[in-house]
Amino acid sequence: MINSLAFRCLLKTEDEGNHGNDDTRCFILSTLASQGRSKVQCVLCEEYMLVFDRYPLVDGTFFLSPRQHAKFCIEVKVEGRMQFLTCVCMGCLEGVTGKAVSCRFCKTRWDGSSLVLGTMYSYDIFAAMPCCVERIKCNSCFKPVLHPAQRLNYFSDYSHMVPCPHCRTLDTHFVKPLGYCYVQRMVRPLSQWP
Ligand SMILES: [Zn+2]
Ligand SMILES: [Zn+2]
Ligand SMILES: [Zn+2]
Numbered sequence: 001m002i003n004s005l006a007f008r009c010l011l012k013t014e015d016e017g018n019h020g021n022d023d024t025r026c027f028i029l030s031t032l033a034s035q036g037r038s039k040v041q042c043v044l045c046e047e048y049m050l051v052f053d054r055y056p057l058v059d060g061t062f063f064l065s066p067r068q069h070a071k072f073c074i075e076v077k078v079e080g081r082m083q084f085l086t087c088v089c090m091g092c093l094e095g096v097t098g099k100a101v102s103c104r105f106c107k108t109r110w111d112g113s114s115l116v117l118g119t120m121y122s123y124d125i126f127a128a129m130p131c132c133v134e135r136i137k138c139n140s141c142f143k144p145v146l147h148p149a150q151r152l153n154y155f156s157d158y159s160h161m162v163p164c165p166h167c168r169t170l171d172t173h174f175v176k177p178l179g180y181c182y183v184q185r186m187v188r189p190l191s192q193w194p
Contacts, residue, residue: 024120028057031076031085042089043069044184045099049089056118060089063121066159066172078122088125090117092184101184106132110182121155126181127174128155135181138164138173145173 032038032051039048042060049058064083068075073084091099093112101110108131115125130136136146143166152158158174 021119025053025055025057027076028062028085028120029053031074035074040087041070041072042092043073043086043178044088044092044101044182046070047089047091049087052118057120058087058118060087060093061112061115061117061119061121061125062087063123063125064159065124065127065175066161067124067175067177069178085120086124088112093117099184101182103131103135104181104183105134108132123156123159124172124175125155126178127158127172127176130158130174135176136174138167138169139171139176140164140169141167143167 028051032040037051039050040058040062041048049060051058063086064076064078065073065086066081066083068084069086073086076083076085092101093115095101095109095111095113102108103110110126110131112125115121127135130151133144133148136144136148138145141164143164145162145164146152159172161170161172162174163170164173
């Protein structure tokens with residue numbers, strides 16, 4: 001099914017409106033088509049989501065990360081850089097009961113509710129807002145890459161390779177493994193009353 005969706009992408013559609021960028025839509029649909037997938041999995045709760053051929057593309061949001069957060073994130077090459085197409089479901093973005101995500105170190109709740117649903121961000125949305133000093137530490141020497149009060153200009157700056165001022169290691173230091181940074185309490189749904 002997804003193959004016909006990707007094909008339809010090649011045709012100019014007349015009723016797109018201004019809900020999103022058509023290049024982004026085609027990029028996602030053709031990437032999924034090349035993998036024979038019509039569903040994606042949430043990187044946090046691993047729930048499956050259907051991908052639609054129109055905006056909103058998914059009940060959640062896509063983003064590109066330089067790190068493969070889960071084995072089901074698809075490797076893509078964007079502007080010469082290897083990235084991974086990653087998806088988070090709406091429940092996890094909004095932190096609905098049982099899906100709230102918080103920083104393992106400072107306990108700050110991660111809040112993705114202000115992100116636009118059904119589209120794609122070109123940077124790692126978890127790296128974009130470092131909540132504490134643990135999130136700005138070098139992946140090699142574990143000293144802070146930035147001054148604790150220093151912040152970068154753009155959300156996307158946190159997904160780029162930067163040299164550590166201490167050990168000079170060049171890495172995407174702000175993009176940490178999700179399991180290292182966050183805890184998510186999954187509450188099992190109550191069993192049916194007998
Ligand atoms: Zn989720
Ligand atoms: Zn924190
Ligand atoms: Zn370092």
